[in-house]
Amino acid sequence: MDQERTIRTVCRGCHGACGVIVHVKDNRVVKVEGDPSHPLSHGTMCAKGLAITQLAYHPDRIVYPMKQVGRPKPSGKWERISWDEALNTVADKFKEVIAKYGPEYILIGQGTGRDYESHLYRFANLLGTPNVITAGHICYVSRVGVSLITCGNLPVVDYEVGPKLIVLWGCNPLWTNPDEYVGENFFRALRGGARLIVIDPRRNFYTRKADLWLQVRPGTDCALALGFHRVIIEEQLYDRDFVENYVHGWKAFKERVLKDYPLEKVAEITWVDKELIREAARMYATVKPAAIHWGVPTEQTNNCTDFTRTAIGLMGITGNLDAPGGNVFFVPPRTRTVSEFARHRDLPPEAREKRLGGEEFKLAARVALINPKKAWDSILQGKPYQLRAGLLCGTNPVVSRANAREAYEALKRLEFLVVIDHFLTPTAELADIFLPAATWLEQNHVADNWKRHGYVFARQKCVEIGEAWQDHKIFMELGKRMGQEWWPTVEDALDYLLEPSGLTWEEFRKKGYLKGQMEYYKYKKRGFSTPTRKLELYSTTLEKWGRDPLPKYVEIPESPYSSPNLAKKYPYIFNSGLRTPTFFHTENRMVPWLREIRPDPTVEIHPETAWKHGIKEGQWVYIESPRGRIKMRAKLYDGIDPRVIVAEHGWWFPEIKEPGHGWDISNANILTDNTFETCDPNLGSTNLRVCLCNIYPCENG
Secondary structure, three states: OOOOEEEEEEOOOOOOOOEEEEEEEOOEEEEEEEOOOOOOOOOOOOHHHHOHHHHHOOOOOOOOOEEEOOOOOOOOOEEEOOHHHHHHHHHHHHHHHHHHOOHHHEEEEEOOOOOOHHHHHHHHHHHOOOOEEOHHHOOOHHHHHHHHHHOOOOOEEOOOOOOOEEEEEOOOHHHHOOOOOOHHHHHHHHHOOOEEEEEOOOOOHHHHHOOEEEOOOOOOHHHHHHHHHHHHHHOOOOOHHHHHHHEEOHHHHHHHHHHHOOHHHHHHHHOOOHHHHHHHHHHHHHOOOEEEEEOHHHOOOOOHHHHHHHHHHHHHHOOOEOOOOOEEOOOOOOOOOHHHHHOHHHOOHHHHOOOOOOOOOHHHHHOOOOOHHHHHHHHHHOOOOOOOEEEEEOOOHHHHOOOHHHHHHHHHHOOEEEEEEOOOOOOHHHOOEEEEEOOHHHOOEEEOOOOOOOEEEEEOOOOOOOOOEOHHHHHHHHHHHOOOOOOOOHHHHHHHHHHHHOOOHHHHHHHOEEEOOOOOOOHHHHOOOOOOOOEEOOOHHHHHOOOOOOOOOOOOOOOOOOOHHHHHHOOEEEEEEEOOOOOEOOEOOOOHHHHHHOOOOEEEEOHHHHHHHOOOOOOEEEEEEOOEEEEEEEEEOOOOOOOEEEEEOOOOOOOOOOOOOOOOOOOHHHOOOOOHHHOOOOOOOOOOOEEEEEEEEOOOO
């Protein structure tokens, strides 16, 4: 028997890259634990990372390529095949589509990233297709895209120096470890004495620790941010030097805020008392340094672009942008960027012009992604042309995308579909070819090389399980069969990624991580990377596109105020996306430790609301919107407004062995809408978080 050995690597069980010490014996992982020497996580791990062995060695995990042999899909009938047969089948079909129609007829898709973005986009760009769907239109890439046109880079909370005040805006860092962050860093700052303002529709752990809690109406964050600006402008709490020298459009922005956003109006929109807004804005403007740590609820609405612009404006005018302990632009270590590796410039201009939705959602096109409904319409309606084939990696859009029934029907009707995943998810069961992906325990990679926190980390392969390949290798080997330029091995590609640092992969993995040399107030020397070299509260880019150059709040498309007649039948605001410490969007519901903690899908209902409908604690209830109904188990909770229903997302049932795994029973996205009128006009961000609903007990109890 082999002696037990340990390997230092980094997790990717959720957004974070926490340092992990992996114990391996007889080529099997027997234990994982936090690495105290890791500069971001300091030895901490979350439940998802600790449960990785139950996922990696799960009996239902697929660890060899397969093809679906039954029809119609999903048939539940699969046949094991070799990697050669699988990749040759995919390559032959893709070549056939390109020859007959063109590369744009192939859809490439990814979910919340597993650090394979560089390889996925390189494959897509060299293939010649501009049609890539990601989680980015509703998560992270949306804020990056808006940041680029507003201040030239993504501002990230500087927990290394440490803010004296944190505005936690629609975020749950201890459970989600969101991109750039590990929740432990937030909590360390809080324990170190940082003051806290929490903006959230729910009372939770953070609101109990907060100096101030602003219980905002779901989806109205942009109006609240403009209310903060109103107070800061009225009381002249802004940094005059920054405003005079580094802001473009201050006069026009100031006029709009003073004219259109009196606190009485903001309070009416947001349901937050105007004096509480005033107190919070004063605190943010006067306690230095202060930082805004925001989450995806602010991006999953039709106000995505304008909230992000407005929030960045708050950072700038208070002197907290690129200031120690504020929201900063971390300097990355010297490695090749994802954009450089992905060869975005190699996508021909004529291919870019064929991007679905390119003219409508210009900012999305600028960050190289499309709104998924554009893909569904292409497949189902042939507008403006009909996609023929697709490859989806690490994504489960049947459960994770708005208007799930439409997503399901579109993927089911696609002529040829390839899915890369660990399990036969509801989406994977619609595939013609299934390619088995390695977990983070089974790969070598320069981790976090796309993030903006100033680090890259060595993720080291600890074991091999079955015939699973890491995503990077899959794209490389498939790309070679398509005639693309790739390296002989994954590690050779990593040498290329690391080349500017002067390190090879072998040298880097021994080192463990690289950190960029931080410099603050960079704009004082070089300005901001925008057309005016200033922070643009008046966006010259949006103006050039014929869009409103100034931020504004637009009412949520489906709310008691915008849809009063609909609200008579559906009187409650449905707020989806309730987070748990166990699941990562649609993942982990087959992992015993994690499912034991959260066995059933949960919907939170205020006790007053539950009483009106005869709903008791723990009872199964229906939640219905104009698009359908689902059922969840009721949790009576007085920490929400009686007019709001808060539900978990991402639910399917791996224990249901029939094809589909009950994907439509408790899937929150059966209820959500994806029509273009409800999306952010620049990014196509879907209004995932807020729609109207009604509730009632299940007939069968």
